[in-house]
Amino acid sequence: MNLFEYQGKRLYQDFFIPTPKSIFVSRISEISDNHGLTYPVVVKAQVQVGGRGKAGGIKVAKDFDELTIFSGEILGMDIKGHIVESLLIEEASNILEEYYISFTLDRSAKSYLMMLSAKGGMDIEEVAEKNPDDLIMLHISPSKGLDSETIIKSIEKAKLNESYKAELSDVISNLYKLFVEGDCDLVEVNPLAITDNGVSALDSKVSLDMNAIYRHENFKDFENEIPIPVSEQFAKEKNLNFIKLEGSVGIIGNGAGLVMSTLDVVSEHGGMAANFLDIGGGAKAETVTAALEVLESEDNVKSVLINIFGGITRCDLVANGIVEATKGKELKWPIIVRLDGTNSKEGLSILEQNTNEKITISSSMDEAAKLAVEGAI
């Protein structure tokens, strides 16, 4: 889960990573002159999309008048389809140097990766492409971690300002600590700046590993602050992996691979999926009932394809869920069901005992997709 800048910076503060003094607001009325910040201040749109500065989402205010004017302009602004719903207002820094640093998991190397560069503040992908020598890439063993000696060597190798070596080393060590102990998929600071007040993380890009939610109380709080489309809200509450798409064939399947593949096969038969919906592994009857409820509130759905290949998921439970959701109901659209794998015989017989004229059972994924595409016309 990707965090907003202000959320990432809250984590930075928890891990003693210096950031500019700031306030967070989501309404103009929350801004008063006794905010305690020293002018000039930077008004920053809180959106999860790049290029907000160029779009006018970042402005420097030299007094209270400018602060209210700029805040009013930026709040509600549409930046590449993202509406600005909140602002981070922070003291402007006098920047002497700008660096880049990130920690992430390198899947190919199966280890952590630190990237460090003295060429921060700019497009780091371009630096990586044109001047790869300016970007230090250091793999870190997950079981051994990152020691201070290695950090110091990296600072020297990246040619960061040596008079700030000790301070930089602390910050880097704390960023790594946040990455590991905070269960982050990504911690990226661009720029990590040397300012009049020392080292400061001027921006934050943090992504959380939601599999670790059980050991972090603040993950849930962060999650609640991130707006999600209304259509995805209900699915989320039911623990369903749902993504809205533009087509007309509603898709329910188990396992991301099979669902993606179902999208592909529907497309091959000339249709377009209305959504991606993965009920996950080991789904129970109520999961399937909830999945059908999610699609019921989707106007673009004209037919539904339920494609289940039982493994840890049992087809009899899936069939029970379908019956539960449809029994005695006037269905809005045809449902094509394909069940294979674990307990599929039991599942099919449950469906046969509870016939519904809108439900068709198909014996193959290919045929089921074809029928669903035809049903959506």
Added chain:
Amino acid sequence: MSIFIDNETKVVVQGLTGEQGKFHALRNRDYGTKVAAGTRPGKGGESVEGIPIFNTVEEAVEATGANTAMTFVPPPFAKDAVLEAAYAGCDLIVCITEGIPAKDEAEMYDLLKEKTSSRLLGPNCPGLISPGKSNVGIMPHEITMEGNVGVVSRSGTLTYQAVLELTNLNIGQSTCIGIGGDPVPGTSFIDVLDAFQNDSQTEAIVMIGEIGGSAEEEAAEFIKNNVTKPVVSYIAGLTAPPGKKMGHAGAIVSGNKGTASAKIEALTDAGANVVENPTKIGQAIKDVV
């Protein structure tokens, strides 16, 4: 021969007393898998349908000679369970558990490599089956038949789909194996391709990938240089919406890799026959065996 498991495989199930552990362990046993033991701290001395329960894997291994662990324990305890099985001397650990934090996976992988010689399959995988010999995991064995095609996949349910397409055309499998789609899989495509290439029973290989990461591109490179057996491949997600990029760091690490078309191109270039739909896998294999 088959790869990784055969008639000699003896399984200890971690989490046998849980609902899913029990359901699948008994299914595996019905199939003919030697399910020798289960573990559950505090329940040592009890039994589940005749399978003895031990407090630790070490005790289970000592008493029954189990050489393979199958793990169903919940995410918060999965890392320790896998390491326990490895330290107890299990050659193969099949971790079915879904939802393990990436940090735990990375650390676990590191420690396994450094301190043990155990092979980890998964986490978040369906396990593996060598039809006619042994089934360790959650794959529905009804759809498999013994034969000469090796199947490897990142996706659980898509593995089943591919296997069914083969069986429907009367084409049997040597071993079907799901490596799982988590960030740090214990066993990679390359490990499995290498084993299939060296397995006398396997004559052709089906490899199923999906969008994201660069595992398929790395596998393609390996196929190009090391695999002489015919490979049929399918990549799921050609029409899926592009995922969210993980900051600039993610973009730098993965470069142009990760899209379905990049993977298809790499595999085609390596000499694999990439089909555009999983229902075409059976026919494509039939053409080469």
